[in-house]
Amino acid sequence: MKRPTRVPGGGILHRAAQANRISRCAGSSWTNGFSTAVAAPPANDRTLSPVHVGVVGLGYVGLPLAVAFAEAGLRVTGLDTDPARVAGIASGRSHVGDIPDDRLGATSARFVATTRPSDLAVADAILICVPTPLTPEREPDLGPLLAAGRVVAGQLRAGQLVVLESTTYPGTTRDQLLPLFEAGGLRVGTDVHLAYSPERVDPGRTDHTLRSTPKVVGGVTAGCAEAARELYARVCDEVVVVSSPEAAELAKLLENVFRSVNIALVNELALLCDRMGIDVWEVVDAAATKPYGFMRFDPGPGMGGHCIPVDPFYLSWRARSFDMTTEFVELAGKVNQQMPHHVVERVQRSLNDVGLAVRGARIALLGVAYKAGTSDTRESPALKIIRLLRELGADLRYHDPLVPTVEGLESSAFPAVLDEIDLAVLVTAQPGIDVDVTIARAPRLLDLRGVTRGHDADHVERL
Structure with a gap:
């Protein structure tokens, strides 16, 4: 070869x-x-x-x-x-x-x-x-x-x-x-x-x-x-x-399918840890101490951006023309696409714990870009989370220093966005979103990125 x-x-x-x-x-x-x-x-x-x-x-x-x-x-x-x-x-x-x-x-x-x-x-x-x-x-x-x-x-x-x-x-x-x-x-x-x-x-x-x-x-x-x-x-x-354009084309797809599959794996583990009452972040931190045979991937609210949510479908579509189903690849896509639904379920449970329904609840989303440090909202899981919460009647606001508008909303100033809310959901840990200030001002906080690790507070929950 x-x-x-x-x-x-x-x-x-x-x-x-x-x-x-x-x-x-x-x-x-x-x-x-x-x-x-x-x-x-x-x-x-x-x-x-x-x-x-x-x-x-x-x-x-x-x-x-x-x-x-x-x-x-x-x-x-x-x-x-x-x-x-x-x-x-x-x-x-x-x-x-x-x-x-x-x-x-x-x-x-x-x-x-x-x-x-x-x-x-x-x-x-x-x-x-x-x-x-x-x-x-x-x-x-x-x-x-x-x-x-x-x-x-x-x-x-x-x-x-x-x-x-x-x-x-x-x-x-x-x-x-x-x-x-x-x-x-x-x-x-x-x-x-x-x-x-x-x-x-x-x-x-x-x-x-x-x-x-x-x-x-x-x-x-x-x-x-x-x-x-x-x-x-x-x-x-x-x-x-x-050796060929085909090898280069497939190499690119492999790079992104690799990430998609591993993100799906750790996201599915997060779902299991939620049911088992185990901190998934502690598990990932511990596994990452192994100096060989392990590559760290963190759970989150889903995949976003220009490549990873899209590219696996290019590979699976092409595979079908060769009478093959890329089941592993397609299953990873399904797991990652379901994560926003799990987030909304966690929001419901967090509000239920204090006797509130989603309908009419004042919820602040922190960070709506698909990842930190960018203004890119393409395929961002925040968009689906916003739509799902709206369907349930939530009163939404958000702050993202790099995204001025999204889904008909305008970014509110930080930390004023945390005033008079029932729940804050940290979707993307953008620069400028102060975690300590968020913990201090939000009556309840759901952290989807694990940035509150090391902060012990009864009103803070993690994915």
């Missing part, structure tokens, strides 16, 4: 060809597509070094990539369908928490954002960083990815490198993008390069950055993989080359 090649960062690519760049008509939507022919550079220029990078999608993945390449001295064109987002970038305002305004502003001489797909024609390498959500039936929705692919296909010219970064199921790069790109007559591996390199962004994290996190790449051909490796070596200290 071929082993992944671990390649240290470095290595200077050849200078890219500047000739035969012909501008094409602009469009306002990725779904339009473009097919106007563009003169190709000479064949001997097709493997030259990228000096101009295009990034399709300027969200939490695309914007940091664009900034990183601009900081490395490359010219960058970023394409996004949201005019407000593009205007904000042009004025130096970042919409991504990991990229402060001053860092974005420092790249203005090399990084230009646009809504015109034709501006990608000048790029030597194009990185696709668009969402890959689920349909209402919890199946892969490749709509944004295919729309972006059609836009790139409309601008494609010989000598370019295209890399997909969006998380997806194994086979997407080869089965979906390759036919799009070859429909115009160019051949992948001969005229253009195509590769997959999964994003590894963890919003709010500062100890592992794009530079320090190893970058996995898999090319349709060995030449495609090498082109992608050399590009990413500009901004990553280590590039890990695998």
